[in-house]
Amino acid sequence: MSSVESGFTSGIRWDIEPGEMTTRREVSEVYGGSRLSGISVSGRTPNIILYTDPVQGSKFGYKFDGYDPNDPEVFYYSGEGQVGDQTLSKGNRAIVESGVSGKALRLFCAEGPKRSGGKAQKYIGEFFLDPQFPYRWENVEDIGGGTRSILVFRLRARRSVSLTRHLSPADASLSLEYGVRFVPCERRHISVYHVSEKAAEIAGRREAQLVEEFGLYLLKKWWKICSAEILLPGASRPLRTDLYDQTNDVLYEAKSLGTRENIRMAIGQLLDYHRYLPDPDRVSLAILVPDRPSEDLVELILNTGISLVYKDDEGFRSEGAVSTLF
Numbered sequence: 001m002s003s004v005e006s007g008f009t010s011g012i013r014w015d016i017e018p019g020e021m022t023t024r025r026e027v028s029e030v031y032g033g034s035r036l037s038g039i040s041v042s043g044r045t046p047n048i049i050l051y052t053d054p055v056q057g058s059k060f061g062y063k064f065d066g067y068d069p070n071d072p073e074v075f076y077y078s079g080e081g082q083v084g085d086q087t088l089s090k091g092n093r094a095i096v097e098s099g100v101s102g103k104a105l106r107l108f109c110a111e112g113p114k115r116s117g118g119k120a121q122k123y124i125g126e127f128f129l130d131p132q133f134p135y136r137w138e139n140v141e142d143i144g145g146g147t148r149s150i151l152v153f154r155l156r157a158r159r160s161v162s163l164t165r166h167l168s169p170a171d172a173s174l175s176l177e178y179g180v181r182f183v184p185c186e187r188r189h190i191s192v193y194h195v196s197e198k199a200a201e202i203a204g205r206r207e208a209q210l211v212e213e214f215g216l217y218l219l220k221k222w223w224k225i226c227s228a229e230i231l232l233p234g235a236s237r238p239l240r241t242d243l244y245d246q247t248n249d250v251l252y253e254a255k256s257l258g259t260r261e262n263i264r265m266a267i268g269q270l271l272d273y274h275r276y277l278p279d280p281d282r283v284s285l286a287i288l289v290p291d292r293p294s295e296d297l298v299e300l301i302l303n304t305g306i307s308l309v310y311k312d313d314e315g316f317r318s319e320g321a322v323s324t325l326f
Contacts, residue, residue, distance in 0.1 A: 039091025053110035079151030206256035223247035258293030
């Protein structure tokens with residue numbers, strides 16, 4: 001190995017060149033850190049060692065690792081946590097705080113079949129977390145069924161690292177370009193209520209319950225429903241709409257109560273989402289609330305060209321352009 005890259009206060013220089021093959025055991029013996037974790041935080045050298053393995057990672061929904069095809073100095077790296085929603089803790093937090101801690105992000109990629117000493121690891125190079133667009137959230141299939149949220153970090157090569165030479169490209173949808181994709185509606189846990197919950201959490205549960213009830217109402221009509229995810233440059237995670245009726249091209253924004261504040265917010269959200277949708281002139285907008293708001297607010301909604309949908313004894317009632325659908 002040749003002495004390359006910067007030295008460290010620990011006195012141990014990083015001595016592995018990009019493209020060089022090694023093993024986790026050899027890396028751990030010299031630079032510290034775990035031999036098993038995908039994110040290995042060294043306690044004795046200022047390094048956070050990242051291991052990516054496309055073959056193994058695909059078993060846990062990690063299908064996002066790879067360089068950005070539109071910016072080959074960027075590598076997308078999936079976070080830590082194989083079961084349930086990932087959180088900004090442990091190794092994930094170490095990556096987020098690497099700019100403050102001064103620890104270098106060292107990326108290795110597994111190559112070849114598994115052997116007694118573990119898979120061979122190719123050193124890709126030193127990276128840092130993109131300060132403007134550090135990470136985003138993605139939904140993947142959980143091992144036990146359903147979906148879970150994982151972190152996808154946006155790493156930048158610190159020096160002349162040839163990502164295209166050593167790695168495969170990431171899913172093009174991860175590139176920081178505008179785009180919309182339609183995904184299944186989320187089924188949220190809404191059946192349990194706790195007295196200690198904050199008002200915002202209670203409102204969120206009520207809103208989720210309303211969306212679920214309305215979604216079932218539409219499904220009984222044999223209409224196809226989903227959610228729209230809007231990917232924006234610079235966003236750490238996509239904008240996600242409450243419900244989209246694909247059969248009739250109607251975008252719904254739900255609110256737990258028909259208050260003035262909520263109605264004004266819903267109008268703004270719908271107008272924001274609408275401009276990004278494919279063929280927006282074809283899409284109608286509607287606000288979904290549990291009860292009919294005051295006459296003044298109904299007038300406000302309808303004057304913007306947005307429709308109103310609310311519950312009644314027979315299911316749901318609508319006013320505005322979508323009223324012909326109910």
